[in-house]
Amino acid sequence: MNNLSKIIKAGLIVGTLDILSAFIYVCIKTGKFIPGGILKFIASGIFGKDAFAGGTSMIVAGLIFHYLVAFAFTIFFFWISSRLKFILKNFILAGIIYGIFIWVVMNLVVVPLSNVPPRPFDVVNAIINMLILIICIGLPLSFMAGRIDKKSNSAFELH
Secondary structure, X not given: OOHHHHHHHHHHHHHHHHHHHHHHHHHHHHOOOOHHHHHHHHHHHHHOOHHHHOOHHHHHHHHHHHHHHHHHHHHHHHHHHHHOHHHHHOHHHHHHHHHHHHHXXXXXXXXXXXXXXXXXXXXXXXXXXXXXXXXXXXXXXXXXXXXXXXXXXXXOOOO
C-alpha cells in the first residue's frame, strides 16, 4: 500500500471515529439518537437553516462536508509532520496538541465563518469536544503518521 492510500485510509478512519463520537455524544447528552440531525447541522454550515428542512440530500451533504474537513486535517497533519520531524518524536503529545489545534481552528475560524448560528460558549462542552478530537483524530493521526514515517522516511511522499 503506497503512502497516498495510507493517507486516504487514515482520513477515513479518523473521519469515521469523529462522526461516530458525535453521534454517541449527542445521544448521551440529549437521550436521542439523531445521526441525520447531526449531519444536517454539518450541512447547515454551507446551506444555513435550509439544511434542516432538507431530506436525504442534506444528510449526504453533511457527511461529505464532514469527511472533506477530516481529510483536510489528515493531509495537513501528514504534511506538517513530514516537514517538522520532531512532531513525531512523541506521538501522544503530538496527538494531544493536534486535537486541540483542530478544536481551535474549527471553533474560532471554520464555524464562525459558516452559516451555523452562533451558540453560547460552554466550557464543559468545549473540553469534551477537545477530548473527542484528541482521541478520535489527533492520537490516531499521530500514530499512523509515525508508522508511515518509520517505514518510508517521509509521511507525505505521494507516489
